[in-house]
Amino acid sequence: MAKKDKGDDDFRPTGTLAILAIFIITLIAIWTTIYMILVGRGGTL
Amino acid sequence: MKQYQVSAVEKKFIGSHLLVAILALAVGSLFGPLQAFEHAGWDLYQYLKPLIKSYYQGLTVHGVLNALVWTTFFIMGFLTFNVIFGLKRPLKNLTLNKVGFWMMVVGVVAAAIPILANQATVLFTFYPPLKANWAFYVGLTLVVVGSWVEGWGFFLTYKDWRKDNPNERMPFIAFGSLVTTLLWQICTLGVAVEILTMLLPWSLGLIEHVDPQLARTYFWFTGHPLVYFWLLPAYISWYAMLPKQAGNGKMFSDSLARLSFWLFLVLSTPIGIHHQYVDPGVPPTWKFLHSMFTFGVFFPSLMTAFTVIASLEHAGRKQGGSGVFAWIGKLKWNDPAVASQLLAGLLFFFGGIGGLANASYNVNLVLHNTAFIPGHFHLTVATAVTLSFIGISYWLVPYLTGRKLWQPKWAVIQAWIWFVGMIIFSNSMHVLGLLGAPRRVPLGLAPYVPAEWNSRLFQVGLGGAILFVSGAIYLIVMYKTATNKERVEEEVEVPIAEPMQDPANGPIWLDRWAPWIYGALALIVIMYGPILFDMIKNIALTSPGFRVW
Amino acid sequence: MSSQKLHVDSYERGWMIFSAILLVAFAVAVSVAAFGMGIQVPAPEQRVDPRTVATDPNSPWSNPGLREVAPGKYDAYILARAIPLWEYLPKELTVPAGSSVSFYVTSPDVQHGFMIQNTNANFMVIPGQVSKLTVKFDKPGTYNFICTEYCGSGHAIMYGAIIVTP
Numbered sequence: 153m154a155k156k157d158k159g160d161d162d163f164r165p166t167g168t169l170a171i172l173a174i175f176i177i178t179l180i181a182i183w184t185t186i187y188m189i190l191v192g193r194g195g196t197l
Numbered sequence: 198m199k200q201y202q203v204s205a206v207e208k209k210f211i212g213s214h215l216l217v218a219i220l221a222l223a224v225g226s227l228f229g230p231l232q233a234f235e236h237a238g239w240d241l242y243q244y245l246k247p248l249i250k251s252y253y254q255g256l257t258v259h260g261v262l263n264a265l266v267w268t269t270f271f272i273m274g275f276l277t278f279n280v281i282f283g284l285k286r287p288l289k290n291l292t293l294n295k296v297g298f299w300m301m302v303v304g305v306v307a308a309a310i311p312i313l314a315n316q317a318t319v320l321f322t323f324y325p326p327l328k329a330n331w332a333f334y335v336g337l338t339l340v341v342v343g344s345w346v347e348g349w350g351f352f353l354t355y356k357d358w359r360k361d362n363p364n365e366r367m368p369f370i371a372f373g374s375l376v377t378t379l380l381w382q383i384c385t386l387g388v389a390v391e392i393l394t395m396l397l398p399w400s401l402g403l404i405e406h407v408d409p410q411l412a413r414t415y416f417w418f419t420g421h422p423l424v425y426f427w428l429l430p431a432y433i434s435w436y437a438m439l440p441k442q443a444g445n446g447k448m449f450s451d452s453l454a455r456l457s458f459w460l461f462l463v464l465s466t467p468i469g470i471h472h473q474y475v476d477p478g479v480p481p482t483w484k485f486l487h488s489m490f491t492f493g494v495f496f497p498s499l500m501t502a503f504t505v506i507a508s509l510e511h512a513g514r515k516q517g518g519s520g521v522f523a524w525i526g527k528l529k530w531n532d533p534a535v536a537s538q539l540l541a542g543l544l545f546f547f548g549g550i551g552g553l554a555n556a557s558y559n560v561n562l563v564l565h566n567t568a569f570i571p572g573h574f575h576l577t578v579a580t581a582v583t584l585s586f587i588g589i590s591y592w593l594v595p596y597l598t599g600r601k602l603w604q605p606k607w608a609v610i611q612a613w614i615w616f617v618g619m620i621i622f623s624n625s626m627h628v629l630g631l632l633g634a635p636r637r638v639p640l641g642l643a644p645y646v647p648a649e650w651n652s653r654l655f656q657v658g659l660g661g662a663i664l665f666v667s668g669a670i671y672l673i674v675m676y677k678t679a680t681n682k683e684r685v686e687e688e689v690e691v692p693i694a695e696p697m698q699d700p701a702n703g704p705i706w707l708d709r710w711a712p713w714i715y716g717a718l719a720l721i722v723i724m725y726g727p728i729l730f731d732m733i734k735n736i737a738l739t740s741p742g743f744r745v746w
Numbered sequence: 747m748s749s750q751k752l753h754v755d756s757y758e759r760g761w762m763i764f765s766a767i768l769l770v771a772f773a774v775a776v777s778v779a780a781f782g783m784g785i786q787v788p789a790p791e792q793r794v795d796p797r798t799v800a801t802d803p804n805s806p807w808s809n810p811g812l813r814e815v816a817p818g819k820y821d822a823y824i825l826a827r828a829i830p831l832w833e834y835l836p837k838e839l840t841v842p843a844g845s846s847v848s849f850y851v852t853s854p855d856v857q858h859g860f861m862i863q864n865t866n867a868n869f870m871v872i873p874g875q876v877s878k879l880t881v882k883f884d885k886p887g888t889y890n891f892i893c894t895e896y897c898g899s900g901h902a903i904m905y906g907a908i909i910v911t912p
Contacts, residue, residue, distance in 0.1 A: 165449065165511075167522060168507040168510050170522065171522075172502060172761060179549075179553070183553060183560075190560050190563050191783065191785070193562075194866065195783055195785055196785055196786050196787075196880055196881070197786050253898075253901070324895070326873060327857075327897075408874065409857060409873055409874060410872050449755070450758060453758065475787055475870050476788070477788050477790060477869065477876060478790055480790055481786060484787055488776065492769040493769070496765055496769060500762060507755075557776050559866075560776060562866045563868070565894070566895060633892070635859065635892050635893070637894075637901070638901060642902045644902075645905045702750045702753070703752065704751060707752075735793075739795050743828065743829070743855050
């Protein structure tokens, strides 16, 4: 099975990296926002 | 080449799973919008009084039917298909699987009776000492044990296949399904112990008291991997079917897909305490350890994101797409199976972000039991999973019944409406949570709701209304398809995305069960052994039951 | 079946390495908040018998309320209950701004939640267990505390307030 098609070898998922970059930026932004709420509210001990 | 023929009896058997699943979704989804409307100040529950006594009873119906029954039946049906079609052989013992299926059906009925009689208004987490009628616990037990029995049927079928094909790599859809089954069989031990050693004898009056903290710990032993039991079948479709449907794409990395499934098996159980960060009876050391492993289980999800998107990009480029993003438009968006699953995957990005925040140890203090949580899981189980299953049903039901999908255009519209409704609903729930709104509360009634929440509460209701429309269209399309006089000319082609590299060339350890199973069990013993030992040794059976609804 | 090595595309390898680093960064951030800034989750405090905790005269929850343990430092014993009515005892606490209050909350009946709005005090209340976290109230105002776990038909009305005076 899995016969190679022409072009499979030079397929570079550049679009994938771009989408994931947007995702990661969003992830860091949202996560950090919530984290800063936590830190702003102070200690619990 | 003609595809493997699944027998008519087996197709019918798989179809029965889908029928129960969709019926559960139909009834359960009636109640979802009622909750959302209540938030917006349109309380329809007052008109349902003779039938449904309260918001909470409606919420119990919604949670049990949508999160437990719809998912479990759809999954068992889809996995049955994957095992048969993937291994290209009939089930070893169809009777055994039928026994499992009927146990599940009886279980649903047994649990439904007390729920509808308002004798089990305990929500789908059924935390003691809220005490439901015994039939509720019997019903849940039968659903779980029935799903085990069906799983044993899969394992027996696999054993025969392996005997006949000692050196062959297992086809991916069968592999993923068996790993999912195994994960389920291991993780449900928690809730099985909870019900059989505490809740059931207690509800029958055999014991008088339970230990609520221990019960929660058993519950979440199962409760988190349950999430992966829901997700992995969708992942199977995203990895190995969707790229083909989206434009004849190939699976970017078969080996890493298998590795990620093994990592889910190993890592998804020993992290359950991340649902108990703010429980008083669990030492912070264990909470912290579980949080670190939870970051670990995020890793295979990130791997999945890459492989799935790359496979889709491959499909888009094959269709002549170019540029960094333009290929996305070339995917077959007018195929409802594709549109549903792409939109499901898109919202799952945000589900993942919310999940990571919930799981981040003390960050949970900001989010725990706020409206953020249902906001989050309506992106995961109610969209990533549910909308994907809906997408799968758009090709699987025509495949099983031989009847043409009724009005594919409407099916595509349905997916888009779900997407829009869920964005509105879920976004407002997340924001409300951050503002401090609690979950599981009829906020239309709550005396402490400040005026600044009102616009968001309205959006919750609006999202619910849009989702209701989408659900109704789905049910119409399914009904019209199941009764469609127009038949497909030839059997629907099962979409299987070929891997880019020959899977036979992957490393041999990706095909070994033992190391992964031992690894999973060892981690469970390490991460749960001491804390459970301690809790059981110091068990405090001091809580009698309460029926306060 | 061969025993070839795992094939990983170079882009994907880069992504995996980046993912791992990112997750470690998050883990470090929560650890800093937990161990550096004292933003901690509840720890086992004390176990009680829910059947007697509200009535036993030796139990602080038989007489719930504020105790000043040092200047500006308070212990608040709070009972969260569904029977006979869904409420917290006491319903209202008053402290001056700048006070540090340790909340000790338990339940004589079902599970409840306890979340003080706009603070990091947010935890489960479980019969048989005592939940404790501490909050420092610097800004005057009214801070509602709300039940965040389903506890029966009156769940939605279960709340109280901390009044922080200037």
